[in-house]
Ligand SMILES: [Zn+2]
């Protein structure tokens with residue numbers, strides 16, 4: 749079975765192009781927000797056996813995106829820009845960097861090997877960005893590294909626009925249980941610094 753990690757850059761560029769064309773159509777038809785996502789593996793809610801992505805047209809910006817936007821306003825500037833600057837200086841959670849994009853294990857990842865892909869330059873709309881295909885390619889690189897380190901892993905990946913756009917990728921190596929679902933507290937058994945170290949070498 750092919751996963752997104754097996755797709756060539758050319759194929760990923762077609763995915764980006766399709767996402768951008770469909771997002772345009774959604775906006776024209778009055779849907780302000782499009783949630784682009786990839787679920788891979790039964791445990792991550794994949795509805796088809798082969799690799800695929802989905803676009804959900806939403807009438808409102810979803811709560812998590814609004815929350816990110818509010819955090820940005822409250823901090824008086826782009827939080828992700830500041831985080832990226834700090835991460836690029838420390839280099840302990842960076843996995844790879846190319847094409848003006850960064851792949852890293854975020855400071856407060858919810859699950860082991862959680863990954864984030866973001867452009868270095870601040871931009872709000874992934875659907876008009878020239879870097880979307882490269883971002884998918886860098887995410888695929890992360891998934892290949894994860895596969896080398898841990899074997900095939902079910903995962904969820906999604907795109908966030910609104911603030912500084914980015915891809916979030918959550919491998920499903922552990923199950924969400926009562927503390928995660930009931931309290932919103934995520935227990936991550938692998939420090940992001942360790943995860944990034946493993947993935948850099950993988
Ligand atoms: Zn920014």
Ligand SMILES: [Zn+2]
Nearest residue numbers: 816908914916
């Ligand atoms: Zn996000």
